[in-house]
Amino acid sequence: MDLVDLIAEKRFLGQEFLTWLWWKSEERGGVVALPEEGDIVVVFEKHMLLEFGEGDSNEKLICRGLQTELQEARTGLVMGKKLEQARIQLVYNDYEWNFTLAAALMEFRNVKLPKTAGPDNANDPEEKEGMVLERIHLFEELIRIVLALYRVFLKQRVSEQWREELLKMREWVALAAKA
């Protein structure tokens, strides 16, 4: 199958991951356990985009607001919409990233890297290279953590335990419907 077909046919995979991650994060109040790494902070905030249907009938729903106001987005899930984009705060080892994950293609948007000291002399080639390498490290660290979370999801998704996980997620979505 070529990439164009794969993108269309497997679009749901990234969206299911993002929805799963949202639930995982809410389940323990913004903390998700990562095998071999321990607990990391994953908070869904401010901005979400849900979509429904494909092609011409594609509808989008944008929800903004503080964490607690994401009720509307959860109600969107009840209506069968899929979570396509979310703004996420991720804290790991004293580093904090803020980024928007676009799920279907796994695009990282508006990525704010953890604050670092920056070079003393930006014109010095060695310092410049050091600064570039530091930024690369921070980008790659973010990717490594997101992929580690994605791996946990994928392992579950293809295992026997997925049914159980799915039932719990449905309960969580149903709570939003009653709220």
Added chain:
Amino acid sequence: MGFIKGTAGFVRFSVEGDLPENIWDFIAERITSNAFRDIDDTYEENSIGWVSVTNMFDTDFEYASYAAGNYVTLSMRQDERKVSGAIIKKFVAKEEERIKKEKEIPKIPRSMRVEIKERIENELMRKALPVPSIFDLCWNLEDSTLLFFSTNQKAQGLLEDLFRETFDLTIMQQIPYVCGEHLLDEEEMDKLAAITPDFFV
């Protein structure tokens, strides 16, 4: 978009294919021969090539400035002359009016209209200043992965072509399903190939 400073947007690719043994010599030679060529003083419509990530006018890459540790950092620069449809339409109509008056004819024959449109388009294109676009990338040689700092799909297409032309390597976008190949074992991957969407209600 944000590789060197500020907020960033990016997508991931894997780099497929093998590099020769003398990696850095090969890379140096290929980057130089595919460096960006300026078209400000020519009439060319389009030019695309590599520039330094910190300076869009640097195509010499002194001291291998694209190398940072085990990474290759480059910007893809495209300069393109563009003329908006509305401008072309206006100047074609203007020229048609002028010819009608000059030749004292009520209507311009079709063949002549085609010729006028082509001529005006060429003239306007020559007058248009090339508009630059810059897209950064960071290539991890150890993992054969690449970050491309744009979520624009047209730019991603241009990158695929320029990268293949430059290094004889193809790049593959790491969409979630493709990512799975690096995260799951064979048996799990077979299961993943077969799954269908689930609903959370």
